[in-house]
Amino acid sequence: MQTKEPYPSSFSEEEWALIKGMLPCRSKLGRPPRYTQRSVLEGILYIVRGGCGW
Template sequence: MAGIARKTKRYPSDMTDEEWERIAPLMPEPGRMGRPREIEFREVINAVRYLVRSGCGWRMLPIHPGH
């Protein structure tokens, strides 16, 4: 999922580019040890925002083709 091209928001709860630009500097840098990140922080935050807005359970998140 790294390097996802964001042309449009997928859900109303997804962050705008402007919102992401404001919080991106607050996200931690990758550590030297452990596995490399497979999912961008922006996608994780979008998932949490979707959960809060929709009220669905974590395991009920929609699955996107190609992910």
């Protein structure tokens, strides 16, 4: 299995364990999310830290 190369905005397991408890729990109603909270937050930090060229 191929592993992803971490980005500078990626969280370590220890960091994610601290952050995860601060996020709201997912509602049991509705469809399952397409992306995990972790991947969404890492994506936001990737844009904030590095910018995004058009």
